[in-house]
Amino acid sequence: MSVLPTSPKTQFLDELERDLGVDWPRMHSVRKRSAEIRTALESEFANRFHPDVSLVVFGSVARDEVTSGSDLDWILLVDGEADPLHRDSEAEVGRRLTAALAGTKLGGLEKPGSSGVFGCLVPSHDLVHLIGGEDDRNSNTTRRVLLLSESMAVGRPHAYERVRRQILSRYVNDDRGLLFSRRENPVPRFLLNDITRYWRTVTVDFVYKQVRQGGKKWALRNAKLRMSRKLVFAGALLRCYYLAHSPDGVRAKEEVLSGDKNSEVFVDLLEGLCSLPALELLAKAVCESSLSLHGRRNIIGSYLGFLDLLDDPDRRGELELLTPEELGGSQVWKEIQEQSDQFQEGLDALFFGDALPSLRNFTREFGVF
Amino acid sequence: MRRIGYSTGAIAKGDFRRALQILNEAEIDVVELSALRLGELESLIAALPGIDLSAFDHVSFHAPSAIPADHERDVVLQLRSAADQGFPIVVHPDVIHDPSLWAPLGSNLCLENMDKRKHTGRFVSEMALHFDLFPAARFCLDLAHAHQIDPTMIECRFLLEHFGDRLAQVHISELDSQSRHRLMGAHAARAYQPLAHLIPDQIPIIIESLIDEDPAHELMPQLEWARESLCSDRAAA
Numbered sequence: 001m002s003v004l005p006t007s008p009k010t011q012f013l014d015e016l017e018r019d020l021g022v023d024w025p026r027m028h029s030v031r032k033r034s035a036e037i038r039t040a041l042e043s044e045f046a047n048r049f050h051p052d053v054s055l056v057v058f059g060s061v062a063r064d065e066v067t068s069g070s071d072l073d074w075i076l077l078v079d080g081e082a083d084p085l086h087r088d089s090e091a092e093v094g095r096r097l098t099a100a101l102a103g104t105k106l107g108g109l110e111k112p113g114s115s116g117v118f119g120c121l122v123p124s125h126d127l128v129h130l131i132g133g134e135d136d137r138n139s140n141t142t143r144r145v146l147l148l149s150e151s152m153a154v155g156r157p158h159a160y161e162r163v164r165r166q167i168l169s170r171y172v173n174d175d176r177g178l179l180f181s182r183r184e185n186p187v188p189r190f191l192l193n194d195i196t197r198y199w200r201t202v203t204v205d206f207v208y209k210q211v212r213q214g215g216k217k218w219a220l221r222n223a224k225l226r227m228s229r230k231l232v233f234a235g236a237l238l239r240c241y242y243l244a245h246s247p248d249g250v251r252a253k254e255e256v257l258s259g260d261k262n263s264e265v266f267v268d269l270l271e272g273l274c275s276l277p278a279l280e281l282l283a284k285a286v287c288e289s290s291l292s293l294h295g296r297r298n299i300i301g302s303y304l305g306f307l308d309l310l311d312d313p314d315r316r317g318e319l320e321l322l323t324p325e326e327l328g329g330s331q332v333w334k335e336i337q338e339q340s341d342q343f344q345e346g347l348d349a350l351f352f353g354d355a356l357p358s359l360r361n362f363t364r365e366f367g368v369f
Numbered sequence: 370m371r372r373i374g375y376s377t378g379a380i381a382k383g384d385f386r387r388a389l390q391i392l393n394e395a396e397i398d399v400v401e402l403s404a405l406r407l408g409e410l411e412s413l414i415a416a417l418p419g420i421d422l423s424a425f426d427h428v429s430f431h432a433p434s435a436i437p438a439d440h441e442r443d444v445v446l447q448l449r450s451a452a453d454q455g456f457p458i459v460v461h462p463d464v465i466h467d468p469s470l471w472a473p474l475g476s477n478l479c480l481e482n483m484d485k486r487k488h489t490g491r492f493v494s495e496m497a498l499h500f501d502l503f504p505a506a507r508f509c510l511d512l513a514h515a516h517q518i519d520p521t522m523i524e525c526r527f528l529l530e531h532f533g534d535r536l537a538q539v540h541i542s543e544l545d546s547q548s549r550h551r552l553m554g555a556h557a558a559r560a561y562q563p564l565a566h567l568i569p570d571q572i573p574i575i576i577e578s579l580i581d582e583d584p585a586h587e588l589m590p591q592l593e594w595a596r597e598s599l600c601s602d603r604a605a606a
Binding site: 049050051052053079081082083085089092156158 | 557
């Protein structure tokens with residue numbers, strides 16, 4: 001089992017589709033649309049920024065899961081000297097995206113939400129230096145975790161790639177257990193704990209928003225929590241698992257302990273794992289598991305069914321307007337419940353059941369305490 | 370109309386013949402022959418008599434960016450053969466150990482302002498010391514170096530105000546925070562435009578953006594960005 005597939009980042013999903021003899025058109029259509037959006041963004045923003053600045057997009061555009069009504073979450077990441085012109089660049093991105101979103105170039109995407117986490121200029125220093133502690137605010141943690149889990153650069157990637165490596169270096173070099181424990185498997189506990197903290201924050205903030213926004217878009221946010229947000233967490237857990245349990249990871253640990261290599265080897269491996277989208281990592285785990293054909297079909301199929309629903313303006317529209325009091329009478333909500341139950345069943349089998357014992361043991365030993 | 374061309378090292382690192390061929394085919398008539406690495410100097414100097422540079426309206430020569438003290442005499446001797454052909458010799462002031470060796474280059478000596486990695490040549494005050502040593506020397510303004518030192522470009526304005534009468538040519542590119550010359554884009558255009566009116570039209574502009582990995586696609590776009598960056602119509606008053 002190798003950490004890094006040498007083929008494009010859809011190897012395991014494509015393999016599953018083939019082996020199960022199913023046809024997942026939604027998977028291909030969202031991939032195609034995501035690629036078209038990325039091409040449009042590249043042509044809009046190529047060569048607009050200083051070499052130390054990267055336009056970074058998050059969420060469904062980066063995960064290859066663009067549906068109608070998807071947001072376009074972005075930041076302008078600056079990793080270099082302060083320059084007053086960076087503000088001009090930020091304003092330019094806002095202007096160009098507003099115009100492109102209003103037209104047909106960006107296929108029905110929506111502007112970033114109003115939380116202030118995205119849609120702005122972000123200097124790299126806090127992302128790298130503030131991990132934990134009082135100054136590591138919600139927005140900083142969110143940007144940092146999602147920068148690793150579901151993001152990509154549009155145009156010049158130098159600042160983006162450099163900052164990702166720097167963040168991963170922090171998680172590796174500050175993790176004494178990873179570097180010095182005699183354990184055979186290199187478990188990146190600092191990273192694992194931070195992504196777990198992020199997931200718990202997302203779930204708690206769901207209730208916070210429920211209160212603050214008076215239930216506005218509650219059902220849609222709840223659906224995303226059950227599916228896409230949970231997938232981000234599952235994917236991040238799998239990255240930690242694969243570092244710990246792959247032959248590459250175990251060999252790297254031997255080499256670091258013996259002094260043959262330095263900790264950069266873990267950064268390299270994590271960088272490779274972060275280049276794989278969460279659904280692809282889940283598919284990889286499914287391929288390696290003893291899940292039944294039915295189980296394999298359901299875990300991926302339920303997630304694609306969710307994307308299907310989101311891409312249907314009528315069903316998505318109903319979900320956006322549904323209040324908690326109206327759930328019982330909604331067929332769309334019933335669908336969400338069925339999909340999320342199937343999805344959770346698959347996750348339970350992988351992370352807690354017998355389908356993949358090494359993952360179960362990893363989750364049990366490191367996933368809670 | 371601006372006279373814009375390329376450093377051979379930007380187009381084809383270590384292969385000046387290929388770079389010249391690309392420029393000839395694109396009908397670009399401004400060139401800086403680059404011997405930035407010491408090892409490149411001897412072969413370039415040796416080849417000079419046999420290279421047809423008649424298609425070029427402006428030719429300059431970039432000296433090595435690092436010269437050990439015990440090689441300095443020999444390097445200057447070689448550079449003099451390029452100077453004898455009338456080429457401005459672009460030199461980083463920090464490579465000069467013994468000024469008396471370089472003084473005979475006279476107005477062919479063309480001193481360039483430096484980036485943040487260097488300990489001299491970054492500001493007006495530092496360049497002034499070098500021009501005091503070489504009163505006849507001319508000036509190569511590197512816009513990317515100046516921008517790195519002071520992103521407001523005020524120091525660059527001061528460089529032009531103090532040494533504009535010595536201006537022989539301008540280097541243009543964008544620097545990243547590792548001081549590597551990268552492709553230009555809209556950011557460079559915005560940064561450099563306000564000073565465009567201080568650079569006379571007849572001053573040759575040498576693009577240093579590294580395009581050697583994809584010269585076919587980047588040659589003309591970088592030329593356009595250079596033109597846009599130095600379009601004084603858009604300059605701030």
